[in-house]
Amino acid sequence: MAITIYDISQLAGVSTATVSRVLNGGENVSPATCKKVTDIIEKYGYIPNAYARGMGLHSLKTIGLLCADSSDLYTARAVYLLEQELQANGYESLLCCTGFNQDVRKNYLHLVLSKKVDSIILVGSHFIGTTELENEYIREAADLIPIMLLNASYNHPNVYSTLCDDYASMYEAASSMICSGIPDILYLYNSKSYSGLKKLKGFQNALTDNNIPDSLQNILYYDKSSCDIENITDFIEEMTTGRPRFHGIIAADDVLAVGGIKYAQKEGLRIPEDISIIGYNNSILTACCTPALTSVDNCLEALTHQLIHTLLHVLAGEQTPQKVVFSGRLIERDTTRFSPSPKRI
Amino acid sequence: MAITIYDISQLAGVSTATVSRVLNGGENVSPATCKKVTDIIEKYGYIPNAYARGMGLHSLKTIGLLCADSSDLYTARAVYLLEQELQANGYESLLCCTGFNQDVRKNYLHLVLSKKVDSIILVGSHFIGTTELENEYIREAADLIPIMLLNASYNHPNVYSTLCDDYASMYEAASSMICSGIPDILYLYNSKSYSGLKKLKGFQNALTDNNIPDSLQNILYYDKSSCDIENITDFIEEMTTGRPRFHGIIAADDVLAVGGIKYAQKEGLRIPEDISIIGYNNSILTACCTPALTSVDNCLEALTHQLIHTLLHVLAGEQTPQKVVFSGRLIERDTTRFSPSPKRI
DNA sequence: TTTACTTATGAAAACGCTTACATTAATTGA
DNA sequence: TCAATTAATGTAAGCGTTTTCATAAGTAAA
Numbered sequence: 001m002a003i004t005i006y007d008i009s010q011l012a013g014v015s016t017a018t019v020s021r022v023l024n025g026g027e028n029v030s031p032a033t034c035k036k037v038t039d040i041i042e043k044y045g046y047i048p049n050a051y052a053r054g055m056g057l058h059s060l061k062t063i064g065l066l067c068a069d070s071s072d073l074y075t076a077r078a079v080y081l082l083e084q085e086l087q088a089n090g091y092e093s094l095l096c097c098t099g100f101n102q103d104v105r106k107n108y109l110h111l112v113l114s115k116k117v118d119s120i121i122l123v124g125s126h127f128i129g130t131t132e133l134e135n136e137y138i139r140e141a142a143d144l145i146p147i148m149l150l151n152a153s154y155n156h157p158n159v160y161s162t163l164c165d166d167y168a169s170m171y172e173a174a175s176s177m178i179c180s181g182i183p184d185i186l187y188l189y190n191s192k193s194y195s196g197l198k199k200l201k202g203f204q205n206a207l208t209d210n211n212i213p214d215s216l217q218n219i220l221y222y223d224k225s226s227c228d229i230e231n232i233t234d235f236i237e238e239m240t241t242g243r244p245r246f247h248g249i250i251a252a253d254d255v256l257a258v259g260g261i262k263y264a265q266k267e268g269l270r271i272p273e274d275i276s277i278i279g280y281n282n283s284i285l286t287a288c289c290t291p292a293l294t295s296v297d298n299c300l301e302a303l304t305h306q307l308i309h310t311l312l313h314v315l316a317g318e319q320t321p322q323k324v325v326f327s328g329r330l331i332e333r334d335t336t337r338f339s340p341s342p343k344r345i
Numbered sequence: 346m347a348i349t350i351y352d353i354s355q356l357a358g359v360s361t362a363t364v365s366r367v368l369n370g371g372e373n374v375s376p377a378t379c380k381k382v383t384d385i386i387e388k389y390g391y392i393p394n395a396y397a398r399g400m401g402l403h404s405l406k407t408i409g410l411l412c413a414d415s416s417d418l419y420t421a422r423a424v425y426l427l428e429q430e431l432q433a434n435g436y437e438s439l440l441c442c443t444g445f446n447q448d449v450r451k452n453y454l455h456l457v458l459s460k461k462v463d464s465i466i467l468v469g470s471h472f473i474g475t476t477e478l479e480n481e482y483i484r485e486a487a488d489l490i491p492i493m494l495l496n497a498s499y500n501h502p503n504v505y506s507t508l509c510d511d512y513a514s515m516y517e518a519a520s521s522m523i524c525s526g527i528p529d530i531l532y533l534y535n536s537k538s539y540s541g542l543k544k545l546k547g548f549q550n551a552l553t554d555n556n557i558p559d560s561l562q563n564i565l566y567y568d569k570s571s572c573d574i575e576n577i578t579d580f581i582e583e584m585t586t587g588r589p590r591f592h593g594i595i596a597a598d599d600v601l602a603v604g605g606i607k608y609a610q611k612e613g614l615r616i617p618e619d620i621s622i623i624g625y626n627n628s629i630l631t632a633c634c635t636p637a638l639t640s641v642d643n644c645l646e647a648l649t650h651q652l653i654h655t656l657l658h659v660l661a662g663e664q665t666p667q668k669v670v671f672s673g674r675l676i677e678r679d680t681t682r683f684s685p686s687p688k689r690i
Numbered sequence: 691t692t693t694a695c696t697t698a699t700g701a702a703a704a705c706g707c708t709t710a711c712a713t714t715a716a717t718t719g720a
Numbered sequence: 721t722c723a724a725t726t727a728a729t730g731t732a733a734g735c736g737t738t739t740t741c742a743t744a745a746g747t748a749a750a
Contacts, residue, residue, distance in 0.1 A: 002489070004706055015730045020708060030728060045485055050459040051399025052706035055735040060396075070415065071425035080416035083442050092456070095440040097428050111437070114395040140390055144347070229632035258633045265635065287574035288603045290610065290635040349736055360700045365738060375698060397736030400705040 003046050012040045023048060054116060062092045063311070064112035066105075067123035070097045072227075073255070073283045074300070078123050078150060081304040089312060091118075100126065100224070106137045119145050119311055125152030125194035146314045150307055151298070152194045153323060160314060161323045162307040164298035166195045169328035170202030173278050173296050174250055176330060178210045180338045182248040182276055185216075186240065188232075188260065189252035190224040199252045199280065218246055222256060232259025233266065247275055254279035258289050261335065277335040291334030298328040348391050357385045368393060399461060407437045408656070409457035411450075412468035415442045417572075418600070418628045419645070423468050423495060426649040434657060436463075445471065445569070451482045464490050464656055470497030470539035491659045495652055496643070497539045498668060505659060506668045507652040509643035511540045514673030515547030518623050518641050519595055521675060523555045525683045527593040527621055530561075531585065533577075533605065534597035535569040544597045544625065563591055567601060577604025578611065592620055599624035603634050606680065622680040636679030643673040 005023075009016045014033060021029050022037040029037075040046075054060050063086055067075050083093050094115060098108045105127065112120055120141060122128075128149070129135050135154060141147055142158040153161040177185060187203050189196055200219070207217065220239050222232060236259060240246070249264070251257035257279030261271065269275045271291055279286060282297035306324050313320040332338060350368075354361045359378060366374050367382040374382075385391075399405050408431055412420050428438050439460060443453045450472065457465055465486060467473075473494070474480050480499060486492055487503040498506040522530060532548050534541055545564070552562065565584050567577060581604060585591075594609070596602035602624030606616065614620045616636055624631060627642035651669050658665040677683060 006706075016707075017709075017731080018729060021729090024708080028728065033728080047455055047459050049400075049461060049706055050456075051396045051405075051461060052735090053459075053708075054396030055394075055400065055706080055737090056708035057735095069425065070428070071421045073418075073421075076416045076418075076421040080414065080442060083415070084444075093440075095438075097425060099429075110392050111395075114392050114398075116394060116396060227629070229629065255629075261635075262632075284572070284574065284600075285630075285633050287607075288630050288633045290606075350738095351736075361737080362700060362702095362739075363698085366699090369738080373698065378698080394736055397705090398738075400707090400736080401738035402705095 002049070003044055005046075005048065008037065008040055008044065008046050011044070012037045059118050060092075060116055061090055062094055062115065062117050064115065064117040064120040065093045065095045065123060066108060066112065066120060066127065067095070067097055068100055068126045070095065073285065074253075074281050075124055077283070078300055078304060081301060082121060082123070082150070082308065085304055085308040089308065102129070102134065109137055109141055113141060113144060117145065118315055119148055121148040121150060121307065121311070122152065123150050125149075125196070126191070128152045128154050128194040130197075146311070148307055148311050148314075150303060159322070160307075160310050160320065162303050162310060162326075163195070163324075164303060164326045164328045166298065166328070167198040167202040169296045169298060169330075170199040170250075170252075170280070171206045172202075173280075173330050174203045174206035175210065176338050177248045177250065177276055177278065177336070178206060178212065180276070180336070183210070183212045183216055184244070184246040185218065185248035185250055186236075186246045186260075187219045187250050187252075188222060188236070188256040189220075190222045190227075190256055191252065192221070196252060203250060216244075216246075218243065227255050229255070229259050229262055232256055233262045236260065236263045237266070249275065249277045251278070252280050254281050254283045254285040254293060254295055257293055257295070257335075258285055261289050261291075261293065271335050272337045276337070278330070279335075282331055286331070286333060294333045294336040295331055296328045297331050299326050302326055347394070348389055350391075350393065353382065353385055353389065353391050356389070357382045404463050405437075405461055406435055407439055407460065407462045409460065409462040409465040410438045410440045410468060411443060411453060411457065411465060411472065412440070413443055413445055413471045415440065418630065419598075419626050420469055422628070423645055423649060426646060427466060427468070427495070427653065430649055430653040434653065447474070447479065454482055454486055458486060458489060462490065463660055464493055466493040466495060466652065466656070467497065468495050470494070470541070471536070473497045473499050473539040475542075491656070493652055493656050493659075495648060500667075504667070505652075505655050505665065507648050507655060507671075508540070508669075509648060509671045509673045511643065511673070512543040512547040514641045514643060514675075515544040515595075515597075515625070516551045517547075518625075518675050519548045519551035520555065521683050522593050522595065522621055522623065522681070523551060523557065525621070525681070528555070528557045528561055529589070529591040530563065530593040530595055531581070531591045531605075532564045532595050532597075533567060533581070533601040534565075535567045535572075535601060536597065537566070541597060548595060561589075561591075563588065572600050574600070574604050574607055577601055578607045581605065581608045582611070594620065594622045596623070597625050599626050599628045599630040599638060599640055602638055602640070602680075603630055606634050606636075606638065616680050617682045621682070623675070624680075627676055631676070631678060639678045639681040640676055641673045642676050644671050647671055 005016050005019050009019045019037055022034050026034045086093050096108050098105050142156055147159045149161040151163045153163055222235055249260040257277055260277050264271055264275050279293045279295035282295040286293040286295045310320050350361050350364050354364045364382055367379050371379045431438050441453050443450050492504045494506040496508045498508055567580055594605040602622055605622050609616055609620050624638045624640035627640040631638040631640045655665050
């Protein structure tokens with residue numbers, strides 16, 4: 001059996017209370033006693049049981065991190081940034097990957113709640129459903145602790161959102177392409193999440209506002225089962241054969257855009273002369289492919305930083321805005337040629 | 346205050362023991378009572394306190410996952426696969442990202458140990474030091490619970506390793522390039538971890554065994570501060586100007602190899618006609634870049650699967666091999682032209 | 691009907707820590 | 721010198737579960 005605080009107290013010839021005090025910063029303990037106890041702890045390699053502590057303490061300074069798939073490039077980066085930021089502020093993080101099954105989510109949320117976390121951060125907008133019923137579990141959770149949303153928004157007490165305005169960003173990206181003389185654009189997306197639908201809407205409205213006829217609309221939903229580039233390329237090829245040619249591709253994620261690049265190259269199209277391509281997220285992939293991918297940067301660092309900032313305020317019981325919105329920006333690289341800079345009225 | 350098992354027991358008119366039994370599968374509880382209690386639990390949204398459970402239970406079916414940087418492509422994938430596999434076997438996982446600071450590691454290990462995990466998986470070989478002293482904390486941990494190493498190896502009781510033979514894989518990759526008539530190879534690496542050094546050795550021995558003169562050795566260590574492709578490209582450019590030209594690049598990680606591709610393109614070199622490039626890890630990047638990157642696949646799926654398999658055996662108290670070694674293989678794509686297939690005697 | 695055996699339930703101890711409160715010893719001020 | 725204050729330590733009551741053991745009620749066997 002593992003060594004306990006009682007064992008240490010006996011070995012040091014003091015009470016468990018004293019050992020506990022030493023463990024928690026050594027206030028109201030004489031230096032001599034403190035040293036004696038510390039030495040014993042060191043010598044026997046005693047590690048306090050976190051669960052027993054968890055019973056006594058009110059806060060364990062732990063934040064739950066829920067995401068769908070932590071291996072996704074964007075999510076992985078978000079998780080890492082959040083984890084670092086939390087750590088820097090004395091908080092631990094508990095990560096759970098729920099996958100994309102809506103049913104599994106609720107169980108996971110319960111699991112995290114049972115760990116007495118001080119708050120839960122939902123990473124990505126997959127957690128926000130489109131119907132009120134789907135979000136019931138979020139409301140339940142919000143009754144207990146503050147819920148933080150990264151890149152999603154939900155209007156409810158004790159739910160705080162930090163997000164990039166994906167609608168506006170995508171609207172601007174699409175407008176840039178249209179204004180550069182490309183009205184026939186293939187739109188690729190792989191997620192019908194909150195932000196996924198916002199982006200789609202942004203794209204569609206950009207078309208409408210620029211009087212692009214419906215016949216030129218070409219919207220493809222790629223089911224996010226495999227993010228293999230080859231699969232994406234095949235998918236585009238399969239879905240577009242027989243359809244009228246398009247001269248632009250806008251993707252809701254860089255991976256899809258890279259699939260687009262590969263497709264164009266396979267078809268013998270020159271980029272950006274014959275076809276322009278825009279990705280989204282401004283991930284490392286933008287620099288890996290050739291030509292380098294133009295992409296929308298949705299300022300993940302700023303988002304995660306702000307989110308933790310808000311969280312700390314909420315936990316401190318201070319007044320905090322419920323929703324903070326950043327705006328993304330198009331980073332132009334070599335898959336487009338919009339210069340001179342996109343028309344802004 | 347949150348609702349407790351006692352509240353539920355009162356509401357249902359039974360004892361806490363009965364509620365607990367219902368919570369834990371409902372053995373030895375009459376169907377009627379079970380239903381009654383379940384309904385109350387449902388109605389009040391009761392969630393048992395994990396810390397209180399942690400006190401009673403012997404095992405919490407939780408495995409600690411320690412990694413340096415979860416946003417690294419390879420690590421993120423490993424973590425995801427491990428998490429899924431654990432989940433499928435009824436285990437939870439507790440993720441901690443330690444960063445690269447050796448000192449921080451020990452604290453993290455303690456933190457995870459304090460959570461009464463059943464085992465700890467160290468993801469990647471950054472945790473294995475080169476001196477015995479550096480590994481002291483691993484030995485200490487191994488006294489308490491089994492320690493599992495993914496892609497690293499350490500000889501100690503209660504420490505189990507599952508890894509890819511990076512030495513042999515790199516030896517083969519380098520040999521393939523040499524045999525195809527390229528003796529002047531630039532070697533790029535960004536980690537002096539256990540496996541990082543194994544790969545380096547594999548490369549060096551391939552040179553030696555093929556009688557390549559020392560003068561052609563060109564080994565560059567890229568300090569893993571930023572994995573920005575542009576930085577890598579600049580780094581290569583800076584470090585190689587003035588040195589004799591080389592006709593091959595072998596990198597210990599795909600990101601570095603992509604940096605190599607970009608460098609070659611910047612220099613106006615044709616790939617693979619003027620320069621051949623090999624990466625390592627066979628990540629998604631291999632398909633993103635143009636030309637598609639030849640890379641060593643170190644069978645991450647097989648590794649994670651085997652590791653969890655071993656872990657479950659260990660936890661079940663069954664006899665288990667301490668070390669399982671897989672072999673990687675070179676996946677040839679468009680940055681090399683070794684065909685006909687690499688010479689094997 | 692009685693006995694033996696299940697089955698369902700409750701009472702209470704245990705888990706390892708924190709902490710409010712009590713106690714003792716040491717220090718200060720008059 | 722003695723009361724008042726402060727500092728250091730101990731005692732013991734929680735914290736919310738699980739689980740052992742005891743008990744009561746129901747069922748089958750004789």
